[in-house]
Amino acid sequence: MEVQGIDQLAERLASLVPPGLAQAREDLRANFKDVLAQGLRRLDLVTREEFDVQSQVLARTRERLEIMEKRVASLEASDAPSGQ
Structure with a gap:
């Protein structure tokens, strides 16, 4: 999965966080992106x-x-x- 795809998926996951938690949403988006990227790096792709x-x-x-x-x-x- 390319970086753009990871960004889009992280953004979609972060969008599921309630709007009142704006700061948490941005932190989660960054964390989702890191976790997704790390998981994909471990795969033999x-x-x-x-x-x-x-x-x-x-x-x-x-x-x-x-x-x-x-x-x-x-x-x-x-x-x-x-x-x-």
Whole structure:
């Protein structure tokens, strides 16, 4: 979750505090933000950029695998009649 998302979630949580507790609301918002950020740091997450790069690598790998599978099938088919 990006910083903006954490800020928005912390703000939403703080908005649940009754309006008469304005100072407590701001303190809670800051605390919510810190707790959310710490919790997310403990998770084994990757950035969106890293995810996108790995998705592209996987797509290229799949394409190459499909090409190789077709080549193997072709070689097996061409070898089958002479091998019998």
